Structures are given as C-alpha cells and as structure tokens.
Amino acid sequence: MDTAELARAIGERVRAARAERGLTLGALARSSGIGKGSLSEIEHGSRNPNLSTLYALAGALAIPLAALLAETAGAEIAADGIRARLLDVEEGPDAVVEVYRLDLEGGVEHRSGAHGPGVVERVLVLRGRVTAGRDGARRTAGEGELLTWVSDVPHGYRADDAGAVAVLTVTTPRA
Amino acid sequence: MDTAELARAIGERVRAARAERGLTLGALARSSGIGKGSLSEIEHGSRNPNLSTLYALAGALAIPLAALLAETAGAEIAADGIRARLLDVEEGPDAVVEVYRLDLEGGVEHRSGAHGPGVVERVLVLRGRVTAGRDGARRTAGEGELLTWVSDVPHGYRADDAGAVAVLTVTTPRA
DNA sequence: CACGAGTGTTCCATGAACGGAACGGTAGCA
DNA sequence: TGCTACCGTTCCGTTCATGGAACACTCGTG
Numbered sequence: 001m002d003t004a005e006l007a008r009a010i011g012e013r014v015r016a017a018r019a020e021r022g023l024t025l026g027a028l029a030r031s032s033g034i035g036k037g038s039l040s041e042i043e044h045g046s047r048n049p050n051l052s053t054l055y056a057l058a059g060a061l062a063i064p065l066a067a068l069l070a071e072t073a074g075a076e077i078a079a080d081g082i083r084a085r086l087l088d089v090e091e092g093p094d095a096v097v098e099v100y101r102l103d104l105e106g107g108v109e110h111r112s113g114a115h116g117p118g119v120v121e122r123v124l125v126l127r128g129r130v131t132a133g134r135d136g137a138r139r140t141a142g143e144g145e146l147l148t149w150v151s152d153v154p155h156g157y158r159a160d161d162a163g164a165v166a167v168l169t170v171t172t173p174r175a
Numbered sequence: 176m177d178t179a180e181l182a183r184a185i186g187e188r189v190r191a192a193r194a195e196r197g198l199t200l201g202a203l204a205r206s207s208g209i210g211k212g213s214l215s216e217i218e219h220g221s222r223n224p225n226l227s228t229l230y231a232l233a234g235a236l237a238i239p240l241a242a243l244l245a246e247t248a249g250a251e252i253a254a255d256g257i258r259a260r261l262l263d264v265e266e267g268p269d270a271v272v273e274v275y276r277l278d279l280e281g282g283v284e285h286r287s288g289a290h291g292p293g294v295v296e297r298v299l300v301l302r303g304r305v306t307a308g309r310d311g312a313r314r315t316a317g318e319g320e321l322l323t324w325v326s327d328v329p330h331g332y333r334a335d336d337a338g339a340v341a342v343l344t345v346t347t348p349r350a
Numbered sequence: 351c352a353c354g355a356g357t358g359t360t361c362c363a364t365g366a367a368c369g370g371a372a373c374g375g376t377a378g379c380a
Numbered sequence: 381t382g383c384t385a386c387c388g389t390t391c392c393g394t395t396c397a398t399g400g401a402a403c404a405c406t407c408g409t410g
Binding site for chain 2: 003006007010048049050051052054055056064065066067069070085087088090095097099101120122124126127143144146148165167169171
C-alpha cells in the first residue's frame with residue numbers, strides 16, 4: 001500500500017463516517033474548522049493532509065485518529081458471515097498468542113483446516129452462543145463461557161441464528 | 176490533547192523507536208526518504224507533518240501508522256506493575272463489553288474498588304498464572320484458563336512471580 | 351420560470367512543510 | 381593540533397496543503 005492508496009482509503013472512511021452521522025460537507029467543515037474544499041479533496045483521496053488537519057477531522061467525527069489511519073487490510077480476515085480482526089499479539093518465551101475479535105453471523109458455518117501441531121484455539125464468548133471445536137467434538141458456549149480445543153485437525157465455528165461476538169486466541173508453540 | 180501535544184508525543188515515539196533500532200538521524204533520513212531537517216523537527220514536535228511523511232516514517236521504522244499516532248492516553252491504564260490496554264469495545268443490545276490486554280508484573284497486587292451492579296469481569300490467561308477475584312474468594316488460573324467474577328465488590332489481581340499476560344473483559348449491563 | 355438555499359467541486363493567494371545545504375559540536379586518529 | 385567523519389540543528393528556496401471564494405448543480409417554493 002502506498003500513500004495514494006492510503007489517502008483513498010482514509011477518504012472513503014471519512015465519507016462513510018460523515019454519511020453515518022448525516023452531516024453535509026459544509027457542516028463538517030464548520031464543526032472541524034477545516035475548509036470545505038480541503039474536505040472535498042480529502043474525501044477523494046487527492047490530498048496529502050497534515051497532522052493537525054487529520055486530528056481535527058478525527059475529532060469532529062468522534063473517531064480515534066488511529067482508527068481513521070489504520071491499515072487494517074492485513075490484520076482483518078473477512079469471509080462469508082465471519083470477520084476476524086487481530087487485536088493483539090503476545091510473544092511469550094514458549095508460545096505466540098494472537099488475540100482476535102470474532103464476529104459471527106447467525107447460522108453461518110466457518111470451517112478451518114488443521115494447523116500446526118500444538119496449536120490451541122480458545123473462544124471466549126462476549127455475546128450470543130457459539131458452537132465450535134474439532135470436527136466430531138463440537139461444544140457450545142454462551143456469554144462469558146470459554147471453549148478450548150487443539151486445532152491440529154480440521155475444526156469450525158458456528159453461531160446461533162442471532163449471531164455472536166467472541167474473543168478468539170490462537171496459541172502457537174515456538175518451534 | 177491538542178495538535179501540539181500530539182506532535183510532541185509522536186516525536187517522542189519516533190525518537191524512541193529510532194534509538195531502539197540504533198539508527199542515526201541521517202540513516203533514518205536516507206532509509207525513509209525524508210529530509211534530515213524535517214526529521215529533526217518532527218522529533219521535537221515542531222512540525223505538522225503530512226500523511227505521506229508520516230507514512231514513510233512509520234514504514235522505515237516498521238511501526239504501524241496507527242501505533243505511531245495512537246492517542247493511547249485514555250485507552251491505556253498504567254499503574255505500578257500493571258498495564259491495561261483497551262483492545263476493543265463490543266456494544267451489544269444488553270451490555271457493553273470492553274476487552275483489555277492485561278500485563279501484570281510478578282508479585283504486584285492490583286486492587287480495584289466495587290463497580291456498578293451487574294458488572295462482570297473475566298480474565299483469560301495467555302501467559303503465566305493469575306490469582307484474581309472478589310476479596311475473600313480469589314482463585315488461580317494458568318495459561319488458557321478463565322476466571323470470572325461479579326465485580327460489584329472490591330476485587331483484585333495478582334500474577335505469579337514471573338509475571339503474566341491476560342485478556343480481561345469487563346461486561347457492563349445497559350442501564 | 352425565477353429565485354433562494356442548499357449541495358459538493360474547482361480555483362487561488364498565502365503560508366507552511368518539504369529536501370538539502372550549511373553549520374557548530376564531538377570523537378577518533380596521526 | 382590539524383584533519384576527517386559523523387552527529388544533530390538551523391536555515392533557505394521550492395513546492396504544495398490550506399481556507400475561502402467562486403462556481404455549477406439540484407431542489408423546493410411562489
């Protein structure tokens with residue numbers, strides 16, 4: 001991703017956030033103190049805004065600056081009915097633990113092949129009910145409950161019809 | 176926090192990252208394609224760099240742009256021997272769940288007063304051993320284990336001597 | 351149809367961020 | 381002590397991002 005692409009991505013996020021809030025370009029210009037022309041070009045990605053402009057913009061839209069500029073492309077895995085966003089990576093002496101936020105649409109099955117030996121997955125349910133685990137040994141957890149399995153064989157996740165949100169941790173032992 | 180403060184904070188982060196990597200200002204200038212003078216002033220916070228400059232800088236330092244610009248002040252709670260970094264907030268229909276990464280130094284006790292009624296805390300241990308819970312009803316969990324308690328009374332956390340890392344979720348019911 | 355009030359885009363003079371050159375300071379070395 | 385090499389800071393001419401004005405366009409209204 002180069003700067004032009006990033007500028008375009010930021011522009012899209014700004015326009016989406018503005019639309020979400022029902023603001024016109026002029027209204028956002030007034031509340032942020034940024035020129036209407038500047039805003040227009042920022043939304044099109046044809047500007048190279050400086051820090052104060054970005055900061056004022058994020059403030060007026062009530063978005064964290066980091067969220068406005070995130071290069072989430074690589075950190076976000078999205079498929080039909082499932083979205084996994086990397087929140088954190090803990091590099092311990094014996095293992096690396098990745099922490100994801102998992103958004104599961106209702107009723108959609110997500111399958112995953114076998115991972116390396118010793119890889120353990122854990123799902124801590126935040127909202128809804130999740131059925132997950134190794135093929136043939138699925139279990140179900142409700143809010144606040146934890147599912148654990150060794151994922152060296154094919155496995156999968158599924159939410160109740162209402163959908164679910166969970167924290168997924170993937171623990172990979174060091175080679 | 177205004178723009179000047181943010182610029183100063185970013186400058187400090189840049190200088191720290193550069194020192195960590197053992198780079199001189201000139202070397203970083205060459206690898207990032209940014210002028211040496213610009214870099215010097217950015218590190219002092221006396222510049223208002225634009226997007227392409229920030230992006231090139233983050234790239235040369237191998238830091239995510241979002242991390243360079245994060246306004247972590249509000250999202251990070253740091254005290255003696257404990258650090259809690261907000262990873263995510265899930266706003267469900269019945270409750271709001273905050274997800275934190277918890278870093279606990281060995282042997283240090285962290286106490287917390289009572290929260291509102293119905294607030295539930297959960298600790299999923301990623302590394303080490305954690306003893307936590309309501310006063311008088313502490314329990315201990317090792318890697319991959321989960322501790323849960325209702326935090327409407329004083330409670331606390333403590334890691335083994337080696338320290339620990341965990342995911343903490345705080346579930347607050349909607350009023 | 352004319353008009354006013356709104357939209358978002360394009361244009362422009364000004365001021366500031368840019369890269370690079372010049373500078374003072376320090377360390378190593380003959 | 382003279383020389384070289386490199387450090388980080390300050391300065392400077394050029395380039396470009398800025399806010400605001402001018403603009404084209406779309407509605408709703410009389």
